[in-house]
Amino acid sequence: MRFGKNREGLTLVELLMALLILMPIFVTVMFAFIKAIELSEIARNTSLAVWASKNKMTEIENDDFIDVPGYHQVSFTSTSLTGTGVTYVDSSNPNLLKVTISFSWRQKNGRIIGEDQDLDGQLDAGEDANGDNQLSSPVGWTTLIADVS
Secondary structure, three states, rough: OEEEEEEEEOHHHHHHHHHHHHHHHHHHHHHHHHHHHHHHHHHHHHHHHHHHHHHHHHHHOOOOHHHHHHHHHEEEEEEEEEEEEEEEEEEEEOOOOEEEEEEEEEOOOOOEEOOOOOOOOOOOOOOOOOOOOOOOOOOOEEEEOOOOO
């Protein structure tokens, strides 16, 4: 056997250097993949919350004008999402009602999206982060309903 410059194979040092270079790349790709799955779940749940909120808004809009103030601070849930929505009705103008709906929910990882941290539909101490005296959420609707009678 001759030991020369034409050896085949890798030395332990070369192998460790390759691992040192490839490991951060692998970790970064895995982190990006996990984040993509998490963002996909947020997008799916946001769509479900929009659907539930729009259904509630349609219910309110189809009700008689005189009954709309009865929806003030009424909570509702969705069968397809672990969360709670809340309706608010500003009736300071008797001929024009401002209806606001927000929906908060819990992600699979336990993160709460929206201000309703206990998902009970009630404004509790410490939940009103923006100081508007309402439970706010990224999924929210506001509409004006006029008395046309």
